[in-house]
Amino acid sequence: MPSDPAQRIGANSQPTVVLDRTAGSAQKKHTWEGLPAALISGDDRLDYNRPYAVLGGPGTGKTSLLVDAAVEFLLHGGSAEDLLFVTPTKEAATRLRTEIFERVRDTESYAATGTPVRSVHAWAFAIERWIRQRQNAPLPRLISGAEHDAQIRILLRGEVEDGLRLWPEDVMPALTFVGFARQLRDVLLRATERGMTASELEKVGVQFSRPMWEAAGRFLARYNQAQRLGESWNLNASELLHSVIHDMENTPEGQDVALRLRERLRLVLVDDAHNLDPAAARFVEHLIAPGTRTLIAGDPDQCVFHFRGADEAFLSRHAEHDDYRVVLSHSHRLASGQAQAVRALTAHLPHSSTRIPVQDKGAAGAVRTVIAGSAMAEKLHVADAVRRAHVVDGIPWEDIAVIVRGTGQIPSLRRVLLSHGVPVTVDPTSQVLAQQPLVSVLLLAVESVYRRLSVGETRQLLESSVGGADPVMVRRVERALGRAIAHSRTHGQEVPERSDGQPYQSADCLADLLAGQVTDQQYEEWTAFMSPRELDVVQRVTRVIDAGREAYAANAGVEAVLWKVWQATELSTRLQTRALRGGTLGSQADQDLDAVMSLFDLAGDFAERNPQASAQTFVEEVRAQELPTDTRDRRGSHEGAVEILPAHAAAGREWEVVIVSGVQEDVWPAGPTVGGLFGQLELVDYLDRQIDPNVLVSRIGPAVEEEKRLFLLALSRARSTCIITAVDNETDEGGVPSRFFTDIAEACSPLTAQSGAEDGSTELRAADLPRVLALEPLIGELRDAVGASTPPEDEREAAAWKARREDAAQNLAKMARAGIYGAHPSQWWGTAEPSTNHTLVDHDDQVRLSPSRLEALSDCALSAFFDRHRGVEKQTEHQRIGNAVHAIAEAIVGGLSLEDALRAVDAIVPLISDGPQWRTANLLERWREGITRLHEFLTARQEGAEGYTVTSEKMLRVPLGTMDDGHNVVLNGRIDLSVTGPDGATIVYDFKTSRTAKTQGEAQTSPQLSAYQFMIARTDGLSNDGAALVYPGTGDTKAKVVQQAAMSEDEVEDFGRVMLNLARSASGPEFRATPGKHCDFCDFATSCPAQTAGRTLV
Template sequence: MSGPTGGTGTAQTGGTGTAQAGGPGTAQETAARLLRRIGGGGAVTVDLDTTVTAPEERRWEGLPGALVAGDPRLDRDAPYAVLGGPGTGKTSLIVDTAVSFLRAGGRADELMVVTPSKESAAAVRTAVVDRLRAEDSYATSGSPVRSVHSWAFSILTTVESEQHGPLPRLMSGAEHDAQIRELLRGHVADNRGDWPDEIRPALPLTGFARQLRDLLLRAAERGLGPDDLEELGRRHDRPMWTAAASFLREYRQVQELSGTTNLNASELLHTALAALRADDARERTDVSSPAVARWRDSLRLVLVDDAHNLDPAAGEFIDLFLRPGVTAVVTGDPDQCVFHFRGADEQFLTRHAATGDHRVTLSRSHRLTAGPAAAVRRLQERLPASGAAATSLRVPLTGVAGEREAGGDGDRPAVGGAAPAGIAVHRAPTVTAERLVVTDHVRRAHVVDEVPWSRIAVIVRSVADIPALRRTLLSHGVPVTVDPTSVVLAEQQLVSVLLLALEALLRPLTTAEVQRLVESPLGGADPVMVRRLERSVARAVLGTGMRAMECVSRIVLREATPTEEQQWTRFFGPREQGVLDRIRAVVDAGRDAHRAGGSVETVLWKVWQAADLSASLQQQALRGGTLGSQADRDLDAVMSLFDLAGDIVERNPNVSLRTFVEDVRAQELPTGGRDRRGVAPDAVEILPAHAAAGREWDVVVVAGVQEDSWPAGLTVGGLFGQVELVDALDRGIEPGAPVARAAGALQEERRLFLLAVSRARHSTLVTATGTSTDDADVPSRFLREIEESGAVQGTGAEDTGDGEDTAAGQADAGGGAGSEGTASTTGAPTSVAGEGDDAALPRVLAVEPLVAELRDAVCDPDRPGHERDAAARCLGRFAGAGVHGADPDDWWGVLPPSTTAPVVPEGTPVRLSPSAIDRLSTCGFTAFIESVRSDDAPTEPMLVGQFIHALAEAFADGLDVDTAHRLVETVIPELVDAPPAVVGHRVETWRQGVTRLHTWITARGGADVEVAVEQALEQDIGQTARGYRVVLAGRADRLETGPDGTLVIDFKTGTAVTKQQAEDSAQLASYQLLVTDGGGTAAGAVLVYPGKDTKTMTVRRQSAATPERVEEFRASLLDLADTMIGPEFTAAADGGPGAGDTASLSPATTQGRQVVE
């Protein structure tokens, strides 16, 4: 390692060693205990590796070697600053210095290793422990590695404990946000606060609370209290600052009333600083804190890692311990400072690096190969110089991993050996294609290059980009892990349903919420089981007007009577009954604990215990794979929920269950739980770019590098002017002064991109969406910058594919699927022809899409015979290996029918309805579905139609039009769920329609005309060819019987048909058939449309049926009835006219068809 100024040095890797711990008997006994604990019962094998492998020893030379060895000749009057780019060994130097100090006899309380975050502290702590675990003679009861906030918290707790003050408590960001929103809700309800009148409507909005919290955090980072912020607001005429100051004052008063000292991270550092300064003042009078004095006096070595990510308060806090005589090492890289939005500032690092003789530069990257290093250098060239005006603290990378030094073989071997190391860019035509490219690259790295899942990462710009990529990876068999801090706790699937089960103890759940429980892990019902459950209940309640899921809800919530429950569940099998029993067991267990006065923790535990998911999730997690990664995530989420419950009960032992549920639901920011895992899960990690700081993997994919998201749009000060506050305090810029911020924001995004592309030890793939012909999705300008370095491989790799390179074709030409040599990590993946925008989707190296493509080839009659034969042979090999979906017995549509018996039992008449005949004649399948489905909730048109029919009946009994108008004005608004303007229009439309209807009805009739309304008609009209009796039954709205016969009148509220359609109407013809068979004379039939906007009533007439026409129509009905017997039904395209929501069930329709196979 070398550099232009200060000390230089090099690091080399040395040998390894092993140490044995325990014996076979001990390992077997421990494994048996673990099996019993997880409930494995032989289903899971636990093997304990008792071999302890010591990490590689590094050799340091020059000034770095002196720092690591603790050379007594070092100057201890000032800290040493170690500067270097990505992978140059800064953290390794920190770890080796700490290990060397402890091995030389130093005590843990004489050493402090400080990092900016708890995640980086955990990583450094693990590295130190791994180096010391082989030391039989070393033991310690404490950890010398802490985050700066952990250190400050420990100091503050010590001081407050000695002074008998209230002990501090560190709040999570989610809790802080929830408390702010709760206070704002109080301001809205009571009209409190000093907010400007024009701002008050925004108080309930989540964005308002987020911006207010951001302002308060920025103020706390700079030590501003309510009075300071209020004075700034008045001085600069910023009413939002003064209002925020008043809010902050109220917030602190509420915290004081709670009896606890709740601090966020920013407040913690300033409170600890104040305590230390007070202690310094007391020290001059010999009354300082003994514990703090011992801590300061005992420290001999202070190591600060990633100092570029410390905020000014953290730097000031650490400076209080950097006294003469204490060896201090500060490492960092200003070009990797990506947390300015959280208050991070390179000032602490650059101040200590300003002295040349105390500056150490590391210029050789032990992580990056030549390609990524060149890309990093190109990005660094576009960044402004750091440090003093005349001196840049940037250390160019002059050496990279894998280069031979002095005839050596490089510092590490290649991974797997199949894919070349370096950096590549892929521009995909669509977002879907990009995700498949990422998935294929990840799978090839694992399958071909043998990279462990845990050594692969996918980095995205923001948390919002994670879910879609996660779904794609999981669907192709890639186990995935996502940091809990990337997902809101209440939005975790298992936590969400547990909260719902708790809410069932406090209020009646809706039908939709009960269905969520049924479909959740608590109920354990998949979509097929849900359908079976609904069909069983629907069969039991057929004709009652009740919906199946409403009945299920009442059973689960124990709202049904024993008779109703027995009636509704009489068609249940053991599996259907098991679903309801599991949910009721969970709810009952929680209800019993709640009624017994149990605490929140007790009730939650009883619910979780009754769910009986712990053992199964543990076994899934131990098995690994995609299901294992999801189970691991679920268990972590449940543990976080219990941690939160414990914390809330600890603060308030009498907290109610309702308050707990509301608190968890109110948290809208992700929060991290306590990490109890000893090892990282064997899964690919998807994480936002900021979370990748200080970490490394073998293979990294940087996905979604678009111009509109990376660089992200310029973040302005918002409603509160947060950026202007920071500028006023840190740079002395007057608020309101014109400031060009675009360049600074762009540099911040460039630093973040530099960090992302510098995380891989072996290979990096950068992906984006968009081509030269696509103006909607534009790849980021950063792609062009790294391409200018000349080291990027495969730039612009876009495979449009012609659809000829199929799996079957490859198998036929190359010896079948799975042949060696067919998979390669070089170049772009091949494509599969499709339709629409995704006409050329890249093929993913995974079993599922390959099986799907082979099945498509086998079933395609247009494919050449040799391709279909080759595909069949491949499927046979897969089926023999037990691959799901390869065996034709698993395919839908190839199994024989479950029954060939007629739908209508022999001896039972076939019943036809006049209103269903038109549908039966166009699509027998849809008509059958409609005849057996349970009654759905009535729709708006149905309710309006029933109302108009009731008015028509009332007009026949003498109802006057004025009363009808009042009924319209009262009833229609209750039936129409729409904006007021639409409701008013409907009311006026039906006022006019009712007037027309009244005029038309009152003008009809006479002394010789007999009128009947809502008349039921039913006749046995004959026998089918298979010997089934046919009954035609319906209800006529109005019958007018006079000297010429009976006229059938049917009122309609829908769209009017044409005159010819009315003449051909099977519904009207069936009414005339019923009149004729009933002994009357059919005088015709009419359709009446009162809702049609015309001056006179719209009427469509069907002429009187002749005897010949009646018999002809009877014969056609008997033929139609024969088709209703089944078991085969004719299906029409799109279900025929009027099919409604049952159209998607028809095999001849395109509606609802799966478009991605």
């Protein structure tokens, strides 16, 4: 938003505020009896000298009991300031805060100056800020995990750049790796969560001969010093908790604040206490006083954050006393099958005195399983299940979730769902902000204000939503610029040069246009050949970059520069409209807008901390954050989209339908976690259980148990339907279903084939691709039925085939009348008319052939056509070697010595090699030998050619005749080397750089050599005396020469007719696809009608 308040919307007007109370969700009614009812109402007969532990399995009402207690407290005169509601995460706090507000908002007497529901870290931050204010000390700032990770990597990179040797020598090469920084951050967090200081960590490392712990302790000390040098007091989540605990225990101001809170609070509620780490539990303990009604809810079997330091000991300790334990065993969420599965999984977990066997809600239902034959089939099953839940069962999109084990499974699943018309939202904590497509483009646009973009970055901007172009349009723009450059050179106008002295190409001109580094005259000349659409694409991107550059030149802040760039894209209204329409495009627009808002949040926080920092520093900081960034969620709900999220993000949530996807062995459960370079698990075991770090401890059992708890959490999120999918395919890596299927086998049943198998079977066949209930597959299936042209031979089958075609045609007609794209035959690619029926000729109305293309034309005219018109591609290493060898050969004929030729090889080969150093060395050695052999061959031809003329790179142009349509055909070619005798008899040599030479028989029938002989025979004053292929790089002692005998006049005449026929096949408009051995190496199989992959579909 604009940094100047006067420019903001409505700043100069008198606003009218209208409070619109929209209809909320239906009020939830809960009926409680016995001890839970007494705790909710705050019955004075109960003893509140100790907290009450609320235990129960998934869906038993633990959180509902706490919410009802909070609502009852507020509705009966309680003040929000006297209520402390603690959740482990801010997402849980947001959900519970919304639910409480919905239930108390109609009460006129309710008012509050703050929120009573916060995450444990939010409460710690508020209290620490209060204490620091009283101490007149710098206020704390809580940094995100992504920012913490980036700061650690910056410090490590600085150590490497300064040449410091502060780590064990064997890990020094790894300091700049992201994985090293992640493992270092993890071990520092685990140590900080348990109250260890930098010196204590170093001492433990010395005590147990752990050099990585010693180095990590010293690094933590350096990190803390760097933080103290900053203007703000930055704390990560672990440091925040220990800081506030220290202040409440050891400073007068902190002790006074803690005392005031304990005296004021009348109700303390702690939800999901099993996910609190020791520091968080200790912090909560400081706020609980005897006599204060305190409820602590949780389920140790759902503790899935041990890797973050979570420990169920806090909950278990308060649940030890039977008189202070509330047992909830009846689940209001789980159907019979899910409850049975949960019980089966908990039976395989270690014994726990706090475990409460869960009972179902009384509704029948099984956990459904789908075992697919491939990964794609599994994803299609997920898409089909989601669509049937919505279309058939009427379940809203937002009440369906797909849960996966890790974030790496999300992108491919998201693509499949979107392609089948399913609107999707992705958990924001699963995505890195800088990797969001729109954010990446905006950052690139901001970068363009202070540096020149590369050619690739320029194309990225043009092909983004900012430029609105596709690769074809970008190519059209570059071709228009290429024509403009050629026009300027033709008319003698000056064309800029690159820094390396090479002339400008179209991509360079495009980069200059977008960077604004052109004069008005150059702008007119370069855009003169662009169509209005092409010019609009360029101007859209230029407008965005110019807006940012103007703000940057005016010394505007980071927020203002970003705002100007965003405003110039004109995407805001378009994305907002698309998001409000819903559907798949709407869900993508929604995600884009969320990402942009997160970027502006980050820019605002950055500008507040660093008011003088540049836009370049901001962009570097955002790109440095390679962990998902916490976002401020401003939406009350996520309507109209299916959520895909990792299992850990599903804690505390529920949906009507849940699909747990990708339940494979080695994925779920994942492989056992090890301590890595830093021995993180050994450190935790030592600090928590006093286990000697040097004693070997099995990690497999606890790791599998943790994965089992996570699986239990995932399948217990559904209120009505839970579907679990996996792949069983021996040929696919990782295609083995998880062992957890065995644990819950009795509670599961296969999902029935609702798509309607024709053989009457009711179970899904693992190898089958499902018929997804979506428009696109349905239209494809109907079009396939209509397009079937060959009826079966059996009369009965032929009648059924005809009936199917007619039914399919009628359904397509109905869909076409309804305006569904793809149903009308005019929209089918297979029925489209050719774009042109004209012969492909050059601008001078001639058809040109070259000797090097004849063999490809003889093999397959279609492949040769595709190859010639595939566009400009980056040269391969082999092509660059060929160009270099031909250039050196030409120079040798011109008098270049062997020594100079070898120096040229030494200079050129390292520049054109794509491989590692050892491969470059081998290539250099090979071509030093090859050029030596080539020099010997050429010198021999020159020294023994008295009276002969030796010519290199000779250009010839010979007419071939006229085709039936009147177009002339010419043969153009460049001869590498020709030796002409006094009588005009000429031998042609063609240089080849491949390792393997053609055989004598192959050379004798080579169309290329025959074409050279034809050209010599049809050139005045010359006669053909044979041709040869020369291979200097085969490894023989001399250059290998494979000859083609001199062609007779009749053979020359016959070959001319062959080339004329090839010209007809090369000029189109029809190109024949000819299968053969050459198909094994063809790049165009997917476009070839002779191949299965390239057959045209209706």
